[in-house]
Amino acid sequence: MEAHDGISAKLVQEAGFRGVWASGLTTSAALGLRDSNEASWTQVLDVLEYMADATTLPILVDGDTGHGNFNNVRRFVRKLCERGIAGVCIEDKLFPKTNSFIGEAQPLADVDEFCGRIKAGKDSQTDDDFVLVARVEALISGQGMEEALRRAEAYHRAGADAILIHSKKSDAAEIFEFTERWANRAPVVIVPTMYYATPTDLFRQAGISTIIWANHLMRSSIAAMRETAARIHEDQSLVRVEGSVATVKDIFRIVGNAELEEAERRYLPARPAVSAVVLAASGGELAGLAAGQPKCMADIRGQSLLARLVGTLRESGVRNVSVVRGAHKEAVALQGVRMVDNDRHASTGEAWSLASARDAIRGETVVAYGDVLFRRYILDSLLTSRADVVVAVDTLGATQSRPGQRDLVVADRRFSGDYLDDSPATLRRIAQDIAPDEICGEWMGLARFSARGAEWLREEIAALEAEGLLEGADLPALLTRLAAKHPVRVKYFTGHWLDVDTLTDLAEARNFT
């Protein structure tokens, strides 16, 4: 059965066939090319490699004329064997070939020269089971039965394992005449594209070894693709096609996603799930946004700020994301995240919002402001830290003057300026009013807690609550209190993040990749 790429080879196997015909016509067509050796032989080889990877069935390759003379056939056969291809069929025509159903009286190769191609191919196979099928075009080119038999005999003597006798007649009379006179001196292969109405049993009775259904997966997919494209174009909708196309799940099944999941369980380190709490409750409205649109829902090139932030978290393997929303909560939405409401957002601060999601602060946890964007490596670097609590600090923040409230950081050690220097720095405090000579950087609104760190964080929330301070505290105050009791590691970065406070920030965020 014909196939022309990896997925069609899989479908051939799924249907129960015992072999694949890698058709020259359809492999070319799949590339948008003519069946005239427009794809180079190495490009064909690349497609064959995908097909061989996709199926365990033997693949008989349509080798056209062998891509040149005996020398090209030698190299082609060696490369086919390297790729686990089961056999090749070469036809007795001239390079560059033309499809047999185009025109009349195509010139044939000199018999002796073609026998040289066959011998060279057989001498070059590195797999004993490799087969070389010699295709006789004498009937197609109008040279008659005697010439077809003469050529078949010569090719058989030259070492061909089988003879493909091709015909473009609409009935199989000349095929049966050939098989009768040939008397199975070598196995016979046929391609009944034009004499398709002949019952297959008659071919069996004639002792034919192999039938190639040469192009029907390509032709059926063209019909289906054309129909689907026209429907969607006409309807500007998917409604009418949804029921008749293969499901996305079907694609996953065919290409073997289940095996990948299995392999992931076997090979990926079993990392306990990391959670995240994103704080997006504060009003924080931005001039320029529609009234009632919270900042975290600002559009950044077709995605909300929140979606981008959660996307970065997910790329780093953070799965369970809780978003605390408050102001305009009905406008804060994102698939696949848990929404937690701080309905007292107007009179409470960040610590209260965090406390609203305290049940999510369990095991390894990331805490982030909902209006920040950062490059993924920053988060990855926090996630691989061995510290129980680690905060991301921008060392440039110390020197740049930006408007707005900034969470400034004092640590026991400044950034040394050496990017390879990872000797630890420990947090002393985070606040907005810090004397310029004390500032070591700006907190990016991103922190990671180990399971033990998360426990400390919960304890500190409880302590604030017990002291009646939870409502008014912000995250810098909470982290500063934590730092007084436990080591809080400072990880320095230089830029590659931003928080969206102003319209200028928003414009910058749109350029942030």
Ligand code: SPV
């Ligand atoms: C092919 O499938 O490319 C073939 C068979 O060679 S035919 O198109 O009938 O020549």
Ligand code: MG
């Ligand atoms: Mg062909």
